[in-house]
Amino acid sequence: xxxxxxxxxxxxxxxxxxxxxxxxxxxxxxxxxxxxxxxxxxxxxxxxxxxxxxxxxxxxxxxxxxxxxxxxxxxxxxxxxxxxxxxxxxxxxxxxxxxxxxxxxxxxxxxxxxxxxxxxxxxxxxxxxxxxxxxxxxxxxxxxxxxxxxxxxxxxxxxxxxxxxxxxxxxxxxxxxxxxxxxxxxxxxxxxxxxxxxxxxxxxxxxxxxxxxxxxxxxxxxxxxxxxxxxxxxxxxxxxxxxxxxxxxxxxxxxxxxxxxxxxxxxxxxxxxxxxxxxxxxxxxxxxxxxxxxxxxxxxxxxxxxxxxxxxxxxxxxxxxxxxxxxxxxxxxxxxxxxxxxxxxxxxxxxxxxxxxxxxxxxxxxxxxxxxxxxxxxxxxxxxxxxxxx
Amino acid sequence: xxxxxxxxxxxxxxxxxxxxxxxxxxxxxxxxxxxxxxxxxxxxxxxxxxxxxxxxxxxxxxxxxxxxxxxxxxxxxxxxxxxxxxxxxxxxxxxxxxxxxxxxxxxxxxxxxxxxxxxxxxxxxxxxxxxxxxxxxxxxxxxxxxxxxxxxxxxxxxxxxxxxxxxxxxxxxxxxxxxxxxxxxxxxxxxxxxxxxxxxxxxxxxxxxxxxxxxxxxxxxxxxxxxxxxxxxxxxxxxxxxxxxxxxxxxxxxxxxxxxxxxxxxxxxxxxxxxxxxxxxxxxxxxxxxxxxxxxxxxxxxxxxxxxxxxxxxxxxxxxxxxxxxxxxxxxxxxxxxxxxxxxxxxxxxxxxxxxxxxxxxxxxxxxxxxxxxxxxxxxxxxxxxxxxx
Numbered sequence: 001x002x003x004x005x006x007x008x009x010x011x012x013x014x015x016x017x018x019x020x021x022x023x024x025x026x027x028x029x030x031x032x033x034x035x036x037x038x039x040x041x042x043x044x045x046x047x048x049x050x051x052x053x054x055x056x057x058x059x060x061x062x063x064x065x066x067x068x069x070x071x072x073x074x075x076x077x078x079x080x081x082x083x084x085x086x087x088x089x090x091x092x093x094x095x096x097x098x099x100x101x102x103x104x105x106x107x108x109x110x111x112x113x114x115x116x117x118x119x120x121x122x123x124x125x126x127x128x129x130x131x132x133x134x135x136x137x138x139x140x141x142x143x144x145x146x147x148x149x150x151x152x153x154x155x156x157x158x159x160x161x162x163x164x165x166x167x168x169x170x171x172x173x174x175x176x177x178x179x180x181x182x183x184x185x186x187x188x189x190x191x192x193x194x195x196x197x198x199x200x201x202x203x204x205x206x207x208x209x210x211x212x213x214x215x216x217x218x219x220x221x222x223x224x225x226x227x228x229x230x231x232x233x234x235x236x237x238x239x240x241x242x243x244x245x246x247x248x249x250x251x252x253x254x255x256x257x258x259x260x261x262x263x264x265x266x267x268x269x270x271x272x273x274x275x276x277x278x279x280x281x282x283x284x285x286x287x288x289x290x291x292x293x294x295x296x297x298x299x300x301x302x303x304x305x306x307x308x309x310x311x312x313x314x315x316x317x318x319x320x321x322x323x324x325x326x327x328x329x330x331x332x333x334x335x336x337x338x339x340x341x342x343x344x345x346x347x348x349x350x351x352x353x354x355x356x357x358x359x360x361x362x363x364x365x366x367x368x369x370x371x372x373x374x375x376x377x378x379x380x381x382x383x384x385x386x387x388x389x390x
Numbered sequence: 391x392x393x394x395x396x397x398x399x400x401x402x403x404x405x406x407x408x409x410x411x412x413x414x415x416x417x418x419x420x421x422x423x424x425x426x427x428x429x430x431x432x433x434x435x436x437x438x439x440x441x442x443x444x445x446x447x448x449x450x451x452x453x454x455x456x457x458x459x460x461x462x463x464x465x466x467x468x469x470x471x472x473x474x475x476x477x478x479x480x481x482x483x484x485x486x487x488x489x490x491x492x493x494x495x496x497x498x499x500x501x502x503x504x505x506x507x508x509x510x511x512x513x514x515x516x517x518x519x520x521x522x523x524x525x526x527x528x529x530x531x532x533x534x535x536x537x538x539x540x541x542x543x544x545x546x547x548x549x550x551x552x553x554x555x556x557x558x559x560x561x562x563x564x565x566x567x568x569x570x571x572x573x574x575x576x577x578x579x580x581x582x583x584x585x586x587x588x589x590x591x592x593x594x595x596x597x598x599x600x601x602x603x604x605x606x607x608x609x610x611x612x613x614x615x616x617x618x619x620x621x622x623x624x625x626x627x628x629x630x631x632x633x634x635x636x637x638x639x640x641x642x643x644x645x646x647x648x649x650x651x652x653x654x655x656x657x658x659x660x661x662x663x664x665x666x667x668x669x670x671x672x673x674x675x676x677x678x679x680x681x682x683x684x685x686x687x688x689x690x691x692x693x694x695x696x697x698x699x700x701x702x703x704x705x706x707x708x709x710x711x712x713x714x715x716x717x718x719x720x721x722x723x724x725x726x727x728x729x730x731x732x733x734x735x736x737x738x739x740x741x742x743x744x745x746x747x748x749x750x751x752x753x754x755x756x757x758x759x760x761x762x763x764x765x766x767x768x769x770x771x772x773x774x775x776x777x778x779x780x
Contacts, residue, residue, distance in 0.1 A: 010424040013424075033424075034400040034403075034423075034424075034425045034426070034429050035424045035425065035426070036424075036425075036426040039424055149739065158739075159739075205620065206617075206619055206620050206624075218705070220705075220706075222612040222613065222615075222617045223612065223613075223615055223617065225612075225613060227596075227612045227613065227617075227706070228707075229596055229706060229707025229708070229740070230595065230596045230707050230708060230709035230740075230743065230744070231707055231739055231740060231742065231743065232707070233704075233707040233737065233739040233740045234596075234705065234706055234707040235705065235707075236704045236705070236707075236737055236739075236740065237701075237704060237705055239704055239737055240700075240701040240704050240705070241700070241701070241735055243633035243634070244633070251737070308701065310630075310631070311627075311630040311631070311698065311701055311702075312701075312702075312705050314623075314626045314627060314629055314630050315608070315610075315624065315625065315626070315627055315630070315702050315705070315706075316610075316617070316619060316624055316705075316706075317618075317619025317620050317621055317622070317623040317624040317625075317626075318619070318620060319620035345631055347623065347626055347629055347641070349539065349548075349549075349621055349623040349626075350619070350620075350621060350623045350626065352621065353620065353621065354620070
């Protein structure tokens with residue numbers, strides 16, 4: 001396993017420069033960082049030892065022998081990423097450029113509890129690594145998105161409603177022991193927002209990713225960074241009260257957005273009308289098959305989401321709102337409802353350049369975002385500079 | 391005038407260390423920054439020349455002569471801060487510890503236009519500097535809050551509704567020429583949020599400052615930084631639609647929060663009932679005098695603000711919501727209405743540790759925030775390191 005987070009002060013500054021892909025000499029690195037030449041040499045030795053940097057030979061500059069050059073060695077590292085959903089998990093091996101090298105969707109119902117699910121995740125990661133022709137020593141980190149609230153600092157779920165047995169479970173320690181790499185965990189929607197922000201970079205500083213599936217939630221990027229809020233609870237828009245509704249919600253309140261616009265509530269409404277629909281996927285399938293009741297429900301769900309988002313647009317002034325989740329597969333029917341309401345209710349200055357569209361990454365937003373979360377952590381100057389002793 | 395933004399790379403890193411107030415030797419600074427000793431010496435010379443650092447003599451360590459020590463010289467600099475309101479401006483001279491050294495409230499109606507108002511601001515600043523016993527050469531920057539949308543990057547107002555003649559006016563250039571220091575400008579509510587965040591530091595990372603005056607708007611701190619949004623329009627909560635209202639708003643829409651809970655609308659409602667009330671201050675004065683209609687209006691305004699904020703709490707999960715502005719002077723009547731609605735409508739996880747209270751700085755939030763904006767800019771490593779040539 002490559003070392004990481006075990007470099008003395010200054011190594012992060014060197015990597016930050018070398019990450020642009022251009023090879024540099026010791027002299028250039030000393031000049032760019034202001035570090036002494038001897039410090040640069042020491043730090044480069046450490047980074048070469050941990051495979052983050054490779055040494056090569058530069059071109060002859062002025063008659064002398066060629067100076068050694070140093071380059072970022074991203075290709076030697078991979079990230080393992082898991083997007084764990086209610087019934088299935090998408091798992092992938094990615095390189096540092098966020099290319100998916102191997103990928104699988106596994107049936108791992110989250111309600112089985114943490115050890116069976118995470119055991120399945122670890123086993124699948126090993127198979128995917130082998131399929132990608134990479135070794136466990138090349139894994140620089142593991143990213144996991146979970147379908148419930150997570151305390152990001154510790155990576156532990158906090159009273160997740162659909163995840164029996166997971167409350168407070170030490171996911172990073174459990175997985176880290178088995179995979180020999182640092183593990184970062186966050187809420188699935190936060191991770192998806194990170195992925196979509198990565199795909200939309202560098203143009204987008206303020207982004208809202210809203211997932212409309214069984215429930216409704218969103219991930220928020222403010223100034224290029226994930227906004228998790230004071231208690232990690234930011235983005236819980238599914239339980240914002242919608243005017244003129246008193247539908248009971250699974251949260252115990254009435255009138256929540258999720259209780260009229262979530263996939264579960266739409267399926268229940270269809271069942272109440274005698275139509276067979278188990279969940280959000282069935283609602284979308286019915287709509288695609290031309291069922292007018294399903295179409296009406298989906299369009300109205302878009303409007304209800306739009307009503308809530310119109311207020312949030314005035315408050316937050318995002319550059320873009322991206323829509324994902326099962327119901328988003330209904331495409332233009334949902335988007336039309338959302339757009340209709342936001343454009344009629346939000347301020348012109350806030351909507352003038354506002355993009356409202358489906359996410360670019362589709363089902364892969366979660367695994368890409370989980371990998372982004374890992375790479376940003378592992379390559380952060382503070383992380384790289386952290387002494388091994390800590 | 392002290393130079394600023396004219397130091398070579400590394401000066402910012404030195405200042406960032408010295409800002410804690412502890413004096414350090416060249417050797418310590420070299421070790422802490424990883425910079426070479428000669429680079430440290432060069433950078434210190436520049437910082438001494440621009441009065442940011444002073445040299446002194448340290449204690450004798452091991453038999454030799456005492457090593458020179460270097461310390462942050464904050465006392466040599468002051469900030470000029472202006473909080474320009476609709477009819478009056480509060481102006482102050484502050485030191486870098488945000489202590490107010492001299493202060494005045496001047497009658498400067500913003501509708502007079504930029505040159506008369508800013509001319510009055512500049513004149514008052516000169517008098518306040520003299521009153522504080524400081525010279526113009528000690529001014530490291532000028533911060534201005536304006537009662538309308540401002541493009542922060544350029545410091546120019548953008549279609550401000552109550553500021554005729556100000557649209558696109560080059561405030562920083564105009565004032566900078568007269569005061570010989572860099573000028574930063576932002577919307578008044580953003581600046582107040584910065585001030586209150588400074589007062590609440592370091593405990594509070596996510597803060598919403600809501601100003602209830604003639605109109606209603608808020609400033610947002612996400613992860614310790616001001617969130618301005620994609621077009622600088624973030625925080626415009628006054629025009630969020632409130633359920634069950636179709637009151638016409640000055641923005642041209644109906645049902646806006648401001649149109650039922652703003653000071654101007656409450657005063658109009660009282661006038662409609664035959665009570666003399668010109669604006670938000672009269673409403674609060676009537677309430678304090680025991681007028682039941684004014685009390686009912688203010689309490690209901692608190693509830694309406696609470697309804698909007700309840701949704702925003704679910705979305706944003708702030709650590710604290712601070713209330714300011716004229717109507718906030720009504721104190722517990724407003725707070726009670728806001729709290730009542732937020733606690734009944736927001737999710738338990740998001741409200742568990744949520745503080746909802748009046749701002750700490752009262753009328754000074756604007757000038758303190760304007761000064762914070764300047765200091766953060768002037769002492770930012772990127773700013774300090776910027777070459778003079780640019």
